[in-house]
Amino acid sequence: MRAVLVVNPHATSTTGRRRDLLAHALASELRLAVEQTNGRGHASELAARATEAGADLVVVHGGDGTVNEVVNGIMKAGTGTRPMIAVVPGGSTNVFARALGVDPDPTGATEQILEALAERRLPRRISLGLADDRYFTFNAGLGLDAEVVHAVEEVRGSGRAISNSLHVRKTLRHYLTGHGRTARLTLELPGREPIPGVHLAFVSNVDPWTYWEKRAIRTNPGTTADGGLGVFALTSMKVPTVARVVGQLLRSGEAPPRAGALIREDDVPSAHVRCSEPVGLQVDGDYLGTRSEVRFRSVPGALGLFGPPAETDTPAAGD
Template sequence: MRALLVVNPVATTTSVRTREVLTHALASDLKLEVAATEHRGHARELARRAAEDESVDIVIALGGDGTANEVVNGLLHHGPDPERLPRLAVLPGGSTNVFARALGLPNDAVEATGALLDALHTGSERTIGLGLASGTPGSRDAEVPGRWFTFCAGLGFDAGVIGRVERQRARGKRSTHALYVRQGLRAFARHPHGERGPITLLRPGHDPVEELVLSIVCNTAPWTFFGNRPVYAAPRASFDTALDVMAISKLSSPGLTRYVTQLLMSSPERGPQGKHVVSLHDETEFTLQSQVPLPFQLDGDHLGVRTSVTFTGVRRALRVIV
């Protein structure tokens, strides 16, 4: 069985020695080719070539959620075709590894490699749904290329926090949960409290949902992890359904405290609640549009600002070894 291992050499939680151990273990069971990424977007290029090479059976992403996202987008460059495309495997090497953990993998790269080898021996795999974010026809972002995401997207406040974190990382700061908390508080301090939100949610056949401040799109649950604690913004989201949305129409100081508490105490049965919370489940297509350009993120990767994004939930998009 031929496999391509796409390695992010600067992944947060794997050392050179660890990567060598994982590579040796995988090579004992697979005809393995190893490719280290050299720049942003390289993992996508490598996975696209593998998808176009009919002799590659598996593409393994070793890195964080950004690496996994790039590999997924490379595999789906020509669109979803689960029966034809190589299967995907993910080994966690980032600071949070939401996608790998949502698939049920251990958060340790060595343990996850053992689980992957066991899954290969038993033929354990599943076909998962994914989200696709595209430019909205007729909007200023109409020509923005579509991009797949594995677990979440966001337009507004949460994407702004991610953008602030990425700027701090570019200055040499380490990606930690404390860094996210600090940047979240600083972003909130600059947020115009009590004002109407600029985001409108549009769905075919439904009335618009207007004046939203924050919008989170989930393809699975949990939405993220705070250390070892799973955080559920949309508890019913699943790789087996389309997309879920959790949005907030007002973000005051008391409201922020309430929602943060609810998120930290969330569970597979209960997420954020309240009169300013909008929750939608299993939505196949909808659009988030804003009166002003807002920060946008996919799978924890800040992608600049957008005024309109159309989301599509695609069931059974890709086979994954688990």
Template sequence: MRALLVVNPAATTTSARTRDVLIHALASEMKLDAVSTEYRGHARDLGRRAAESADIDLVVALGGDGTVNEVVNGLLHHGPDPDGLPLLAVVPGGSTNVFARALGLPNDAVEATGAILDALAARRERTVGLGLASGTPGTEDEGVPARWFTFCAGFGFDAGVIGRVEQQRERGRRSTHALYLRQAARAFLGEPNRRSGMITLERPGADPVRDLVLSIVCNTAPWTYLGNRPVYAAPEASFDTALDVLSLSRLSTAAMARYATQLLTSTPERGPRGRHAVSLHDLTDFTLHSKVPLPFQMDGDHLGLRTSVTFTGVRRALRVIV
């Protein structure tokens, strides 16, 4: 087997020495080409070249969820090939690693590499579904390129929090869970539409759901992690189904406290609920519209402001080593 290893040298939880050890371990079992990313979007470019090459059987992503997202978008640049879905392995190297952990991989990079080598020896893999977000025809976002996501997307409040965190990281702050919580509190205090939302969710064959403050689109559960604590925004979400949505129509102080508590205590059986919570399961096609431009994020990457995003759940998009 010939593999391409895409390495993010800025991965927050792996040192250069650890990365060398992982490279040697992988190279002992396969023909391996290792390339370190040098710019934003480089992992996507490498994934695309691998997908277009007849010589690469497997792409291994060593980094966080952002690196994985770029690699996946490169691999699927031309869309899923039903006759031969691309093959991916993930070695977690970021601060959260939601996708890798949702696949059942250890959060430690060395242990995850061992698990991947065991899976390769046993020829163990699975097919997963992914989400695709694109600009909505007939809107000002019509020309926005389509982009795949592995575990979540967000429109509104949660995307605004991620945008704030990225601004802090650009100023030299480390990405920690405490940083996310502080920025969430500040975003809440500055949210102008927390009592009457701007978002409308439209889907075929159903009435629109209006006046939403935020919408979290999940492709798997958990939605994220706080340290080792999994957080379930949509407990039924799965790589084997289409997309799930949790939307909130109110973020008053009382509502925020209630839903934050429900998220922190959520389980695989029970997520947020209440008269201001809207939960939808296994959606293949739907659109989120906003009366004003709102923050948008995918797999924890802030993508700026949008007024409309169309989502598609693709049940068979990628093969992964597990």
């Protein structure tokens, strides 16, 4: 099997020694080429090149951003049959990989790939989300979360370390200073009348939406990588509403959050958000600037995920 290992050497939890061990282990079973990224967008170029060259498998060693770039490179390649993907987590959160049952430890994830090869396991077909022309693997959002992602990216760009606590501080700061307190969005879902007065909208491709340390934050527990998109939106940003919803998101269990100002739908094929003024958009934790409208849609069975068996993809409650 022809494979390309795409490595982000600057990913949070990777080291040179770990990369060498990973490459050596995979090369024992695959015809492997190793490529290292050198900046933003390079992983997408490498994945597109691997697709056009006829690779059977692209292994990604990096965080959520690197995985997103590889997926977009594969999906947008001009020619060639789409290769399977496998993920060896190397970032700080690794939402997509963890949601699909990939071992969070790079050694364990590598063993999953080798076991799948030994067992001649077929890849699992997974859906992707599409926000206009950008594919996403786990979530996209308009409003507060995008503004927080932008603020965190600025911190990262200064060379400072990022953490879950930094995300919380930035979220509180933006919320308390009034960012996103004006309802600027109108949400359109299939079979429903347009819903005006929306403050923020999250669109998920998998469950959970993200993680707080080891705890899964589940906006749409009924969303899976085998089905459509999950939509989560708020028509109020008043303190009681936000406190109630956040409290439900942080609790253990699989019960979906509920509130009068909460719009929540699972397994929808598409969603359209129109904005009365430009609003920030993030895709898989990557800030894409402001948008006046965004069309989201599900792309069923878009890629083959190689490695973990399908039955391990649902996170345990409270994980």
